[in-house]
Amino acid sequence: MCYNVRMKITIPKFVGECVSLLEAGGHPTYVVGGCLRDSLLGKTPQDWDICTAALPEQMQAALIGIRTVPTGLSHGTLTILGGKMSVEATTFRRDGLYLDHRRPDSVDFSASIEDDLARRDFTVNAMAYNPKEGLIDPFGGQRDLAAGLLRCVGDPLLRFGEDALRVLRLVRFVAQLGFVPHPQTLAGAKERAGLLRAISAERVQAELDKLVMGEHALAALRIAAESGVLAEILPEFTHCIGFDQRSPYHNLTVDEHSFVALVSAPKELEVRLALLFHDIGKPATATIDEAGRGHYKGHAGVGAKIVRKVLKRLRYPTKVAKHIEKLVAFHSKQLPPRPDVIRRFLGEHGEVFTRDLLKVKAADNSAKAPICGDRSQLYKQLSGMIDDLLAAGDCLTLAGLAVNGADLAELAPTGPQTGKVLRELLKLVWRYPEKNTREYLLAQAIRLLEQKKTDKI
Ligand code: ATP
Ligand code: MG
DSSP states (O other): OOOOOOSOOOOOHHHHHHHHHHHHTTOOEEEETHHHHHHHTTOOOSOEEEEESSOHHHHHHHSTTOEEEEEEGGGTEEEEEOSSOEEEEEEOOEEOOBSSSSSBSOEEOOOOHHHHHHTSSBGGGOOEEETTTEEEOTTOHHHHHHHTEEOBSSOHHHHHHHOTHHHHHHHHHHHHHOOEEOHHHHHHHHHHGGGGGGSOHHHHHHHHHHHHHSTTHHHHHHHHHHHTHHHHHOGGGGGGTTOOOOOTTOSSOHHHHHHHHHHHSOSOHHHHHHHHHTTTTHHHHOEEOTTSOEEOTTHHHHHHHHHHHHHHHTTOOHHHHHHHHHHHHHTTOOOOSOHHHHHHHHHHHHHHHHHHHHHHHHHHHHTSOGGGOOOHHHHHHHHHHHHHHHHHTOOOSGGGSSSOHHHHHTTSOOSHHHHHHHHHHHHHHHHOGGGOOHHHHHHHHHHHHHHHHHHHO
16 A cells, blocks of 8 residues: 655644754754654644653753643653643653563663664654754655555564564554554564563553554454464453354354454444454354354353453453443343333433444444344334434333332332332333323322232232
8 A cells, every 4th residue: 555645744833832942952852753653644643742852851941931740750751731732752762671571671861863763663653853854764764654564663573572562552553554564573573472461451451442443453453363462462362263153144253253343333442342352252152053053152141251351451440341341241132123122221221331232233243144134224223213212201210200119108108019019110111101190100009009919918
């Protein structure tokens, strides 16, 4: 593929001011890294980084009238606060030895911009720019940007060995940029994938999130599966890779089906993660009948338990993890397009969960064999039904009933039967929403309480 690389770099006004002030203080200063890569690709950078010959104290002295926060002094990093944006400024550095496959043991500040660029991960991230000197590109970053190539700066085995996070960043950039890893870079990543175990759960989580949300997540997930990266960060997924489902409903292996389903879904993190994991319980529940067909009874429930473990290990917030786990547990539940069933489902699980489950089911269906039929119409119909039921204000929960526990207490002493009667009234109203009137429900309550009394005798 060929990418259109811009020659003109537009720096936000505030970043330009910081560069000018530091330069005026006598310190060579550049815009550097990902922000440059993104602006050369015509994308809006998420964050801006600058690097400079100034040490943090010198930066503070030069940035007259600008607020700064010493965020990482030992690494020479200062955060510069503008009105709406903040900029990370880091002193040029040369990294010392990496003993833990993640962080250098020492940092040498007597470096030049070229030294600083040499310690960066990929050529497309190893360019610097300032208005006076233009683009500084010692490793062919522009060439690789135009070719859509991710190539390590220097020897891939060495660079991935220094910091294994780079292996994961490689796959994440495939997802975000749609670039292809250079063959040697990919080979190095494969060889060093085992070191990913040294990476903290938080970093893995952050990279996995960016990966699944990427425009080119399918290519990235395939590379992650094939290179061993996925098995390192999600060992529980290993058995899904290449798993033949032996089912007429599936013409894809579990991993490929999960990836295709994931990218068919909207770019919503919880929905996409649920799709990545929705069939993770299949290998463990697989049985093969005499005809050679695979069956996966209970795979959703087993999968949900596996997902709970995975998300806990990766330190996802409890609320997010629970939502994903429940989506996995429910993904194969049938939802017939009947208003009473949908009112009940909405009442029991809430609108957010119900809508997300529909997204999961629709994406799952779209990645199945043609024999399953296109159910997209069904999911549209269900979604429209939810809109209508909510717009009509139909009663969905006990709180929406026209009577409450206190009303029932006036009819009979309160006891365990109160809750049971209210629940039966709710079931009635799920079927006949127009019957949610005080008069009708009180009459029904009297009838039900009588019935319960005789049931007891
Ligand atoms: P994004 O901000 O979109 O996540 P990025 O490439 O800007 O991507 P940052 O974490 O903001 O990533 O880092 C800024 C720059 O610092 C990178 O472009 C790269 O030059 C360098 N960098 C970041 N992490 C590493 C690393 N682990 N090894 C080497 N260089 C790195
Ligand atoms: Mg960045």
